[in-house]
Amino acid sequence: MPKKVKVSDLASKFQMEVVSGSEGLKRQISVADLCRPGLEMAGYFEYYPEDRVQILGKTELTFFExxxxxxxxxRMTRLCREATPCVVITRGLDVPPELMDASASTGIAVLRSHVNTTTLAGQITDFLEHKLAPSTTIHGVLVDVYGIGMLISGSSGIGKSETALELVKRGHRLIADDAVEIRQTAENVLIGNAPDLIKHLLEIRGVGIINVMTLFGAGAVRNNTKINVVVKLENWQQDKQYDRLGLDEETTRIIDTDIPLVTIPVRPGRNLAVIIEVAAMNYRLKRMGYNAALQFTNKLTETINEDMDEME
Structure with a gap:
């Protein structure tokens, strides 16, 4: 189901005055894009984006007068349509009587802000993109390791929270434990955070729930981070062939984004925190253009070719 934001939420967030059409505060905003109806003020409504928040600034209103x-x-009658969420007047300008009449007849809220048009448009766009972004909730732990967002997944009881605790002790930062809320804020950009109820909390079996910020300080937590890598913990399977070179780059899909996937087999004696640290550093190196597995393969191929030449 598509996400929506009420006009009342917009008015409250930016402390805007409701000049007319208070019954329209219950209307829903379903798109993050805004419209500054300059062409519409000139009478061209053929491609009028009626489902957007309409912003009238000094330019539009000066021409309108x-x-x-x-x-x-x-113009105002055609501007205020059934699908129009609301009309926003910027710079504290006077509301035209024609807009007041159209608002009264259609029930569309007219809001007024003293912020200048460009600044307010940017702020509203950021707010709506955040609220309307596609989202999901995933069972796992999200940790910032060397600036890389590592989403640790795996079956219950495999050691995700204990690994996160060890990473925090090693100087890295916890974002979320158990439930990770993920928003796709742009193409191929996933942002993860913790639900408010469990923010900064970590559950350790045998100890209970601990507050990471209280125990380790404010530097041990973050409110959100971009998700760069998914680390899947799974019980070691003797008959399964695990990647030993790192040439096979797997991905997993979250919402509409493919994220690199690293599968780490778990068994006694393996230090998962150190392995995840190395995976984060290796990801950074790959992003900088250095791939150790590829370098090794190329050198191996060169060595084999040289030996073959010598034998000939």
């Missing part, structure tokens, strides 16, 4: 009275009434 120069129109004949009949045209002014027509």
């Amino acid at each position: 120069k129109l004949p009275e009949a045209d002014r009434k027509d």
Whole structure:
């Protein structure tokens, strides 16, 4: 089901005055894009994006005031449609009487802010993109390791929280334990955070729930981070062939984004925290253009070719 934001949420967030159409505060905003209806003020409504928040600034209203009275009434009547969420007036400008009449007849809220048009448009866009971004919740632990967002997944009881605790002790930062809320804020960009109820909390079996920020300080936690790598912990399977070179780069899909996947087999004696640290550093090196597995394979191929030449 598509996400929506109420007009009342927008008015409350930016402390905007409700000038007219208070019944329209219950209307829903379903798109993050905004519209500054300059062409519409000139009478061109053929491609009018009626489902967007309409922002009228000094440019639009100055032009509007120069129109004949009949045209002014027509423009505002056509601007306020059934699908229009609301109209926002910036810079604290006066609301045209024609807009007040159209608002009264259609029930569309007219909001007013004293912030300048460009600044307010940017702020509203950021707010709506955050609220309307596709999202999901995944069972796992999210940790910032050397600036890399590592989402640790695996079956219950395999040691995700204990590994996160060890990483925190080694100077890294916890974002979420048990449940990770993930938003896709842009193409191929996933941002993860903890639900408010369990923020900064970590569950350790045998000890119970601990507050990481209280125990280790504010530097041991983050509110959110970009997810770069998914680390899957699984019980060691004797008959399974695990990647030993790192040439096979797996991915997993979250929402509409493919994220690199690292599968780590778990068995006694393996230090998972250190392995995850190395996986984070290796990811950074790959992003900088250095691939150790590829370098090794190329050198091996060169050595084999040289030996073959000598034998000939």
